[in-house]
Amino acid sequence: MDQERVSATLTVAVPAARVFAVLADPTAHAAIDGTGWVQEAADRAPLTEAGQIFRMDMYHPGHPDGDYRVVNKVHMFDPPRTIGWLTGTEKGDGRLEFGGWIWRYDLEPLGPSETEVTLTYDWSAVPQFIRDRGIQFPPFGPDHLINSLRHLAELVSGR
Structure with missing residues (x-):
């Protein structure tokens, strides 16, 4: 963890395209979430491009x-x-007002059926007025990212 970014990495025995397809499906996000905060997708369309909005x-x-x-x-x-x-x-x-924090998944194919997945939460762009509200960053415990990656691994491997 650096000053304003935290990451976790996990290798899954699934091709990168399959992992990406699950991440691009907002209806899968509640099952992936490691905190239990995400309940369900209000916008159910698959993610297909930068700039797309989903709730x-x-x-x-x-x-x-x-x-x-x-x-x-x-x-x-x-x-x-x-x-x-x-x-x-x-x-x-x-x-729409964005707080300056980003969720990012980077997928590195390690072969035809194995992918290294890195989940990063980056709050470096959070403006001072939001920080002044006393919001703690990151707003979750240290196990959240690895829990999310484990949930993702279970989901993409069909377990």
């Missing part, structure tokens, strides 16, 4: 509303190597 229904006991929705904007889309998104909120007037 997720969430729950966190420490959130003022408990149940809430995040909006994500695909930031990186390079099949089958990289996929990532910015997370934020949708304002009452329809404006």
